[in-house]
Amino acid sequence: MMEKQFNEQFAVISKNFSSTFAEMFGGGVAELKLSDDKDILNCGIEIAAQPPGKALKNMMALSGGEKALTAIALLFAILKMKPSPFCILDEIEAALDDANVVRYAEYLKNFTDDTQFVVITHRKGTMEAADILYGVTMQEQGISKLVSVKFNERSVI
Amino acid sequence: MYLKRIELQGFKSFPEKIKLEFNKGITAVVGPNGSGKSNIADAVRWVLGEKSAKNLRGNKMEDVIFNGTANRKPLGFAEVSLVMDNSDKKLNIDFSEVTVTRRVYRSGESDYIMNGTKCRAKDILELFMDTGVGKEGYSIVGQGRIDEILSTKSEDRRHLFEEAAGIVKYRTRCAEASNKLDKERDNLVRINDIIDELEKQVGPLEIQAEKAKKYIVLADRMKLVKINIFVRDAVKFENEIKEIEKQIQILDSDIETENKNEKKLNDKKIEIKNKISELEKELEAVAENIGNKRSEREQYENDIKLCEQSISHLEENIERISKERESGSRAIDEKEKIAAEAKTEIDAKKAELQQKKKAYEDKMLVFSELSSQVSEREDLLNKYNSDVIAQMNKATDVKNEISKAEAMLSQLNIRKVQAEENISGLRVQSEERNAAISEAAKEMERAEKEYRLNTENIDKMTEQYNNLLTNADKARERQASVNKAIQEKNSRLRILSELEKSYEGYYEGVKAVLACRDSKNSDFKGICGAVGEVINLESKYETAIEVALGSAVQNIIARTEEDVKKAINYLKKTNKGRATFLPMTAVRPKTLGSEKYNIIKENGVIGIAKELISYSQEYENVMSFLLERVIVAENIDSAVALAGKTKYSYKIVTLEGELINVGGSMTGGSMRRKTASVFSRGREISELREELKSLYEEQASTNADVEKISEICENLDYKINEAKEELQDIAIRKTEASAKIDQAREYAEDITLRLNDAEKEISELELTIKNGIEAKSKLELSLNEINDEINDLNEKLNEFQSLIQSDRDIREASNEEISAMRVELNQLENDIYTLNSDVERLNGEIETVRAALTEGEENISQLNSEIDKKQNEMVELRNKTENVKLEYEKLFDTQEELYKNKSDTSGSLDELEESIKKQFETKTALEKELDRLELRKTNVDEKSRTLYDSMWEEYEITYVTARAAERLELSDTELKNEEKRLKNQIKALGNVNLNAVEE
DSSP, rough: HHHHHHHHHHHHHHHHHHHHHHHTTTSSSSEEESSOSSOTSSSOEEEEOOTTOOOOOOOSSSSSHHHHHHHHHHHHHHHHHOOEEEEEEESSTTTTTTHHHHHHHHHHHHHHHTTTEEOOOOHHHHHOOOOOOOOEEEEHHHHHEEEEHHHHHHHHH | OOEEEEEEESBBBBBBBBBEESSSSSEEEEEOSSSSSSSHHHHHHHHHOOTTHHHGTTSGGGGGGOOOOOOOOSSSEEEEEEEOOOTTOOOSOSSEEEEEEEEEETTEEEEEEEEEEEEEEHEEEEEEESSOOTTTTEEEEOOOTTHHHHHTTTTHHHHHHHHHHHHHHHHHHHHHHHHHHHHHHHHHHHHHHHHHHHHHOOOOOHHHHHHHHHHHHHHHHHHHHHHHHHHHHHHHHHHHHHHHHHHHHHHHHHHHHHHHHHHHHHHHHHHHHHHHHHHHHHHHHHHHHHHHHHHHHHHHHHHHHHHHHHHHHHHHHHHHHHHHHHHHHHHHHHHHHHHHHHHHHHHHHHHHHHHHHHHHHHHHHHHHHHHHHHHHHHHHHHHHHHHHHHHHHHHHHHHHHHHHHHHHHHHHHHHHHHHHHHHHHHHHHHHHHEEEEHHHHHHHHHHHHHHHHHHHHHHHHHHHHHHHHHHHHHHHHHHHHHHHHHHEEEEEEEHHHHHHTTTTTTHHHHHHHHHHHHTTTTTTTTEEEEHHOBBBGGGHHHHHHHHHHGGGGGGGEESSSSHHHHHHHHHHHTOOOOEEEETTOOOOOOOOOOHHHHHSTTTTEEEEEESSBBOOOOOOOHHHHHHHTTTEEESSHHHHHHHHHTTTTEEEEETOOOOTTTOOEESSOOOSSOOHHHHHHHHHHHHHHHHHHHHHHHHHHHHHHHHHHHHHHHHHHHHHHHHHHHHHHHHHHHHHHHHHHHHHHHHHHHHHHHHHHHHHHHHHHHHHHHHHHHHHHHHHHHHHHHHHHHHHHHHHHHHHHHHHHHHHHHHHHHHHHHHHHHHHHHHHHHHHHHHHHHHOOOOHHHHHHHHHHHHHHHHHHHHHHHHHHHHHHHHHHHHHHHHHHHHHHHHHHHHHHHHHHHHHHHHHHHHHHHHHHHHHHHHHHHHHHHHHHHHHHHHHHHHEEEEEEEEHOOOOOOOHHHHHSSSOOOOOOHHHHHHHHHHHHHHHHHHHOOOHHOO
């Protein structure tokens, strides 16, 4: 039973991953594979990714930004299948360029119906997508303080 | 389900309680580096059960507690709460809001709290299991962890997928079950081990059985002894305990009485204390009262002082007001006086004004008459003035016209001069042009002549060049034929040399020996060469000599017989065939002697064969051996004749190859030459070399010829080209010259045209100048007339103006008078007005001062009444103060009394306490004694129990059964000794296996 469930869910994730990867990269192919079809409950899981216009690569051969983007695609693929009620993302988009940050932020918005996001970020693109902004400052050495801005309210005013 | 709120307190960099409210949607946390953003994520991870301090970026769990800064103390605990909305019941718990809290203290103690009740970490893990939330899940991605999803081993990645696939629950249970299984398996193994061990011990042990039997006897005796000791000891202990209990009872009753005493004393003490506290309360109340009274009195005294001050203030006010009133009435008197004076002055001024006004009106009448007269005359003057101006304008116009005409004339003159200059310039240019034309024509002629000469020259040179080309062709042909001949000869020479080198035509053996010699084999040093090699001769003797020598041509000349031996050995060894050798040391020459001269003189005899050839002197003997007795004849006839004459004692050969041997046998016929004979080859080689030498010379000369001719050709070609270029230049010069002529001619025509134009212009200009001069003289005449007229008019004007001036002076004087009068009038009116307003102002002032006076009076009376009031108040206050003072003194007395009372009671309390202390000491002593006794009792009790236990352990015997056992009639010490002895005996037996008897 466990095997069956895992198999079904894995197939869904794999499909989602292929589509989210293509959307995040604007093309390209990627897939998830079980390293041993006979022992699906214990075997490893391989990721093969091919960014647009490049050869099919092992994960180790990707650049830092590509790696991050692939990982984000995988995260989104999982969230698509099984939305976690909330999700805390600590600077996962730090390695992306500006265009990809905007794409990532837009993608986040798509999930907000099912998942609540708390993102820690330095990127303006992500901040723009946020509904609430919390600023953390350290006016006194070693002590954090909070400042908050709610975007939706402000726009109403 | 969503996250409503996070509350942090004392967690990492958040010392104060902080709440983060979240809505659905995206919440961004921003801030500078190091401000503590990630700590928020860490906090959530921590609550969800993170156990690794490393994952929270610390070394140990206590690091998550706020650790203080320079200005703040560290905190004792950290607490984080997650508040989640669970209205959709996604979490398997029956609350619509779930609060999960984790708290850790610096001592390391850590609590999980769910909705206010403590719980285990496992409960929290299970609550969030398979929701995707959880420390291992994908809902919290830490800083720098995103890459780890990919970079960790593919097996590690599984966890993420299992969480997503929702099978973690099963997997955890599975792991637990397998853990249990492992444990059970371990237990089984251990039991088997024990069984094995036991089996090993089974074995026949008779010696041990023997020993055991002896042991049993001893042990039985030992048992009996020990039981006896035990019974006696037990009785002893019992008696002891009984005695101790009796003592304890006595002590208990003592302590009881002491306790009763103590209680009584304590009750008394409490009573006294109550009394003291009552007294103190009273004292306090009195003291408070005293304080109140004192402050009351002070208040009253202050109030009195205040009243006094206000009274003095009011009095001052009254004084001030009355002073003001005095000065006010004085001011009224003064002002009334001034007003009266002003009124009399006004009357005087008014009368003066009346008078002055009349005089002024008279003067005004005279002035108006005078004014009208002056204005009439001024009109006239204006008219004359305008006339003069009109005439003057006319004069200016005429003058302008004259100056214009003059300017035009000068302009025309300048133009005329210019035209004349132009004409002379043009003439010079025309001359220049003509000169240029003639020069260009000359140049043209010269160029044509040169062109002709050059063409002829070129023709000549071309012819010469063609001749040379044919010559060059011939020379080249010759060069080619020479080259070809050289090539042919060379190849022939090469072939022959090769043949010679490989000793072609010699027998195999001979070839081998010669080859060895050539290879500088030291064994073949003495080999000089084949006979054919060493002989040189003319070609006509070739056949004769070859025939004469026969096979001896192939003989090899050697220096000694030794050398010959070596060579023959070599041939044998290598199996290279045979050869004939002529060792020089062995061969003897054949002599011909004097017959020789006779034979040579014979008809048809050419000579002795040996003398017809040439060779190196060292071979003299060999040659003599071979050819001394051979005669060469011209033909067969002479040979036969000679043979007859010499009686066939010589070998005779003819040039054609017939041979008459010694003894008369003859050989002859045709000779077939298979290969070039040995001689002819050598000769041909030398001939070829000769020929080649001459051919090379020829080649060099023809090469030089060809080169020379081609050089000349090149020179000529260059010269022709040069001449052609020159020709081209000349042609260009020619065309240039003709172009120049054309241009010059055109230019000359143009100049003539322009000359004509200029002359025409000059004549026109002269005409215009003449007309201009005439017009100018006319204008000058009219100007003179106008000037005369103007002079007349000016005279008239001057007369009139002096008249008007006198009138004006009179008018001005009267005008001045009038204005002076007007000023005076105004002055008077002004004075009157000022005085009037002064009077009014004074009246107003008087009025205000009067009002102030009355007001002052009222104020004074008011102030006086106030003073009265204050004085009354003061009297009242003084009375009150007196009363308070009395009360105060009374209270003071009461206080004194209370103090005394209190000190008495305190004395009795001290006494009581002293007795309590003494009583307590006796009680403690008793209790100590009791403790000691009880300790002894427990000791004895313990000892007896140990005794009982050891008896039970060793022999499973109780006191009751022991008493039933046999009694030994021995003293205590004897029993002890018996025990010691038995123990030693048992010890001597060593290890005893009691089972051995049965086994």
